Amino acid sequence: MKFFRKNRGAAQSRFPMLITLLTLIFLYTPLVMVVIASFNASKYGGSWVGFSLIWYEKLFHHDVIWNALLNTMIIAFFSTFFSTVLGTLAALYLYRSKSKFKSVYSTLIYTPLIVPDILMGISLLMLFVLVISVCGGWVNSILGINMHLGFTTIIIAHITFCLSYVTMVVLARLQEFDHSLIEAAQDLGASNLYIFFKVTLPIIMPGIIAGALFAFTLSIDDFVITFFVKGAGDTTLPIYIQSAMRRGTPAVINALSVIFLVLTFVFVFGTQKLLSRKKS
Amino acid sequence: MKLFRNCGNFFLGLPAFVWLLIFYALPAIVIFFIVFKPVDSNGGIGEGWTLQAVCELKDPSYPAIMWRTFWQGIVSTFVCIAISIPICYQLARISNVKIKNFFLLLIVVPFWTNFLIRIYAWKVFLHPDGALKHLLVWMGVIPQSTMLLYNQWAVLAVMIYTYIPFAVLPIYSVAEKFDFSLLDAAKDLGASSFYAFRKVFLPGISKGVLTAVMVVLIPAFGAYLIPDLVGGKDSHLVGDMIARRVFTDRNLPHASALSAVLMIAVFLPLVAFIWFRKIFGTKSPDDAKLQLKQQDTKQRLGSSLLFTSDTNVSQNQQKGEEANE
Numbered sequence A: 001m002k003f004f005r006k007n008r009g010a011a012q013s014r015f016p017m018l019i020t021l022l023t024l025i026f027l028y029t030p031l032v033m034v035v036i037a038s039f040n041a042s043k044y045g046g047s048w049v050g051f052s053l054i055w056y057e058k059l060f061h062h063d064v065i066w067n068a069l070l071n072t073m074i075i076a077f078f079s080t081f082f083s084t085v086l087g088t089l090a091a092l093y094l095y096r097s098k099s100k101f102k103s104v105y106s107t108l109i110y111t112p113l114i115v116p117d118i119l120m121g122i123s124l125l126m127l128f129v130l131v132i133s134v135c136g137g138w139v140n141s142i143l144g145i146n147m148h149l150g151f152t153t154i155i156i157a158h159i160t161f162c163l164s165y166v167t168m169v170v171l172a173r174l175q176e177f178d179h180s181l182i183e184a185a186q187d188l189g190a191s192n193l194y195i196f197f198k199v200t201l202p203i204i205m206p207g208i209i210a211g212a213l214f215a216f217t218l219s220i221d222d223f224v225i226t227f228f229v230k231g232a233g234d235t236t237l238p239i240y241i242q243s244a245m246r247r248g249t250p251a252v253i254n255a256l257s258v259i260f261l262v263l264t265f266v267f268v269f270g271t272q273k274l275l276s277r278k279k280s
Numbered sequence B: 001m002k003l004f005r006n007c008g009n010f011f012l013g014l015p016a017f018v019w020l021l022i023f024y025a026l027p028a029i030v031i032f033f034i035v036f037k038p039v040d041s042n043g044g045i046g047e048g049w050t051l052q053a054v055c056e057l058k059d060p061s062y063p064a065i066m067w068r069t070f071w072q073g074i075v076s077t078f079v080c081i082a083i084s085i086p087i088c089y090q091l092a093r094i095s096n097v098k099i100k101n102f103f104l105l106l107i108v109v110p111f112w113t114n115f116l117i118r119i120y121a122w123k124v125f126l127h128p129d130g131a132l133k134h135l136l137v138w139m140g141v142i143p144q145s146t147m148l149l150y151n152q153w154a155v156l157a158v159m160i161y162t163y164i165p166f167a168v169l170p171i172y173s174v175a176e177k178f179d180f181s182l183l184d185a186a187k188d189l190g191a192s193s194f195y196a197f198r199k200v201f202l203p204g205i206s207k208g209v210l211t212a213v214m215v216v217l218i219p220a221f222g223a224y225l226i227p228d229l230v231g232g233k234d235s236h237l238v239g240d241m242i243a244r245r246v247f248t249d250r251n252l253p254h255a256s257a258l259s260a261v262l263m264i265a266v267f268l269p270l271v272a273f274i275w276f277r278k279i280f281g282t283k284s285p286d287d288a289k290l291q292l293k294q295q296d297t298k299q300r301l302g303s304s305l306l307f308t309s310d311t312n313v314s315q316n317q318q319k320g321e322e323a324n325e
Helices: A015-038 A054-060 A063-096 A101-114 A117-143 A151-176 A180-187 A192-221 A224-229 A237-246 A252-279 B002-034 B052-056 B062-093 B097-112 B115-125 B131-139 B152-175 B181-188 B193-204 B206-221 B225-230 B238-247 B252-281 B285-294 B297-306 B311-324
Strands: none
Touching (some): A015 B097, A015 B152, A117 B252, A151 A192, A192 A237, A224 A237, A237 B225, B002 B252, B052 B252, B062 B097, B062 B206, B115 B225
């Protein structure tokens, strides 16, 4: 217990530590239950029938899930790309700008972070429905494109909510770096463009990569907004999981959840290791 | 030359601005517009104008649902913050960086885990034939007939579960910078531990707590999946009513009317929050210093989501500002 006491001799209450440990138990018990249930041979969960790997085996031969995964990846790829570009540009603007307009701009960038998913989902749905009902007819007759809810609308929605996160992460990185480097480059006569590509960009690259990873994870995870703006029959992985949950709780989902959990752990610990190595 | 650079800057910001204007601000306006439209026979939006959707808000079941959304949001925010403060106090006091980061990571991992899977974990956990149920029945706490799932308590538990990391992160990012020798000073002057905690530590982290209230309360008001998946007939919230109107009834104007109500409910605390921060910001020189350190709470929240320890951010930031001058 020695390392928990920072200050000389001051007796510290055990109460905060107790709360911390209880909270961790609270956070992890349900997750541990899923891991146990995934090895249960019983079809509908509940009581223990026997150890089995059958659900993992079924998962690997589940075409619908693989197809949903493919869709999820396609959507995540496009939305990550566009949101990273837009978000990085916005971060550069916010970093440099000193105008009054900046506060309006940052409100527009930051409020999407806390607005409930459902509001973003339904308002985008309304926009799309309205645009399709107003313009759908003549777009079809002139350009021959049939406007409908589908991958395009999902990707647009994902770009919209990922953008703010990318900006936030890149901006944090920009504010972290030593501005005198740019001044030094200017004093040495480098052009603005040269400074951007040779000084600014390499420095903020970790921030851009972190932002892109963030966007990618958010896109893969999103259910609510996708559910609102998707067309009939579009299935991403979260959409599939939700529909399976509503139909009952098929045991394959246990196995899928465990794989998700393992990947999350690897991902979070991996990025942590990567970032701490870069810092030292 | 300067004018040119400002113009260039403007064009940097333009794409994201236009994007958010079209796909974030405009849709919010469209909602208020569709409220006054009639329903189409095949689930779309009809021609002309009507007040029907507004009148439909008088549905007798709605006051109860709105009240439940309100109190569950408040209670889950309160519980999350009450739990997070001692956790952050504890985490900030751990001097071993490795152990500190490990604890922080344990709290962040559920945040990164797919939301649906976390809810699913609760369905397994509270399963009528699951371990917890058997345990509670065996202990005689509840009779065999009690359903743990599909009621408002399950909804509340899962909401608290989901939002704890949201509350911990902003509070921690402030608590980490708190100067704990102040607590010792208070104790040397004769304050009890709890008194020092209440009068010195709590005011010191008030900014983080305020942000935490924001990032828990607002999403909690809009909770949709949780009541949808672990709630029952008596535990609807505004969020899942909106979804029901869209997907079950295909009544978009009615859904818009409900969303407009939710939007206003979300907007009010948001404005209050910005106003509060302005007031807090210019209270005393110490506070101003603290504010300089924190710059923008939301940016800080973001960086702390990713870089679990970002102690050097604000220092460098200050350095940068000094260099600018």
